[in-house]
Amino acid sequence: MDTLIAQLQRQFRDYTISLYHQGFLDDQFTELKKLQDECSPDFVAEVVTLFFEDCEKLISNMARALDQTGNVDFKLVGSSVHQLKGSSSSVGAKRVKGLCITLKECCDSQNYEGCVRCLQQVDIEYKTLKAKLQDLFNLEQQIVQAGGRIPQVDI
Amino acid sequence: MVMETESKFHVLAVDDSLFDRKMIERLLQKSSCQVTTVDSGSKALEFLGLRVDDNNPNALSTSPQIHQEVEINLIITDYCMPGMTGYDLLKKVKESAALRSIPVVIMSSENVPARISRCLEEGAEEFFLKPVKLADLTKLKPHMMKTKLKNESEKPVAIEEIVVSKPEIEKEEASSVIEILPLHQELEPMLSSNKRKAMEEVISTDRSRPKYNDITTSV
Numbered sequence: 001m002d003t004l005i006a007q008l009q010r011q012f013r014d015y016t017i018s019l020y021h022q023g024f025l026d027d028q029f030t031e032l033k034k035l036q037d038e039c040s041p042d043f044v045a046e047v048v049t050l051f052f053e054d055c056e057k058l059i060s061n062m063a064r065a066l067d068q069t070g071n072v073d074f075k076l077v078g079s080s081v082h083q084l085k086g087s088s089s090s091v092g093a094k095r096v097k098g099l100c101i102t103l104k105e106c107c108d109s110q111n112y113e114g115c116v117r118c119l120q121q122v123d124i125e126y127k128t129l130k131a132k133l134q135d136l137f138n139l140e141q142q143i144v145q146a147g148g149r150i151p152q153v154d155i
Numbered sequence: 156m157v158m159e160t161e162s163k164f165h166v167l168a169v170d171d172s173l174f175d176r177k178m179i180e181r182l183l184q185k186s187s188c189q190v191t192t193v194d195s196g197s198k199a200l201e202f203l204g205l206r207v208d209d210n211n212p213n214a215l216s217t218s219p220q221i222h223q224e225v226e227i228n229l230i231i232t233d234y235c236m237p238g239m240t241g242y243d244l245l246k247k248v249k250e251s252a253a254l255r256s257i258p259v260v261i262m263s264s265e266n267v268p269a270r271i272s273r274c275l276e277e278g279a280e281e282f283f284l285k286p287v288k289l290a291d292l293t294k295l296k297p298h299m300m301k302t303k304l305k306n307e308s309e310k311p312v313a314i315e316e317i318v319v320s321k322p323e324i325e326k327e328e329a330s331s332v333i334e335i336l337p338l339h340q341e342l343e344p345m346l347s348s349n350k351r352k353a354m355e356e357v358i359s360t361d362r363s364r365p366k367y368n369d370i371t372t373s374v
Contacts, residue, residue, distance in 0.1 A: 028286055031286070031288050031289065034185070034289055035181045035182065035185050035289070037185070039184070040181060040184070043181055046177070047174075047177060047178065050173070050174050050177065051174065054174060082264075083172065085264070086172070086174075086175070086264045086285060087172075087174045087175075089264065089285065089286050090174065090175070090178055090285065090286040
């Protein structure tokens with residue numbers, strides 16, 4: 001008979017694995033977890049929060065720049081996407097990073113339509129990831145509240 | 156305890172991105188380093204005790220009061236920063252008599268071979284591609300040990316740690332042979348030129364303070 005903790009731990013393990021297999025996360029996320037310990041118990045959550053704040057700010061900057069029809073500052077878009085690519089890479093946000101690479105290419109070739117389309121996708125993708133990681137953190141909390149340990153998941 | 160903090164390496168991390176500063180800080184802390192982060196090259200130089208003249212950024216003078224009270228064992232800096240790039244910072248550090256012995260490591264999110272070789276030629280010890288991983292930081296210890304040893308050699312050395320030299324073993328046969336020095340000789344000369352290589356090999360294989368018990372080491 002499965003205890004509540006065991007059930008939650010299994011859910012957590014399965015969900016984590018699916019996030020990697022579906023390409024939402026890559027092994028840089030695993031690296032992030034290595035940095036979390038008793039000295040810095042909320043490190044992953046803090047970094048991930050910073051990342052999503054970055055997403056919001058940079059996407060908004062790029063949208064505004066692309067809105068100036070006829071006078072688009074592609075340099076600004078380029079530097080913003082460069083930053084976003086960097087932080088998504090550091091966090092292990094695989095899909096977001098991939099879209100940033102495409103967006104950067106559109107920007108470099110001053111492909112306005114491409115940029116607009118890509119930016120929309122980046123926006124959707126980061127929000128999707130945000131929701132999924134929120135679910136994952138909630139599972140962690142449930143495990144801890146039930147008195148259990150968060151399992152180490154080897155991908 | 157005083158000894159505890161003195162034996163930790165102190166790294167100065169330079170990056171204009173808050174996110175990246177947070178990452179590198181945690182990475183370094185996890186590698187048992189003390190960390191100071193700054194968001195620009197000019198702030199880094201200020202911290203290190205070099206005064207930057209705003210009117211003439213190329214003129215640097217050593218700030219009279221700061222005698223580098225904080226001992227920095229390594230500078231790790233982002234390459235792409237507004238104003239002073241990591242490369243500019245590297246150059247300024249290597250041009251300064253007071254600072255040039257501090258090892259500098261460059262980080263970049265872009266893999267540009269020309270950039271990498273330019274930095275290494277200018278004296279950077281390592282070039283890390285971002286995202287930097289914990290495993291990358293293990294490469295830093297040998298570089299930081301060099302400065303630690305250099306600084307510690309200027310203090311009186313504990314007698315038990317040096318073995319009296321045996322006359323037969325005078326020559327440096329291969330780079331893996333460690334030269335045993337008589338008690339009165341300073342360690343400082345040992346760290347120069349071709350003896351440095353031998354020292355480096357000792358340091359990188361044995362992270363603790365080298366003990367000259369063995370005459371030869373096989374690397």
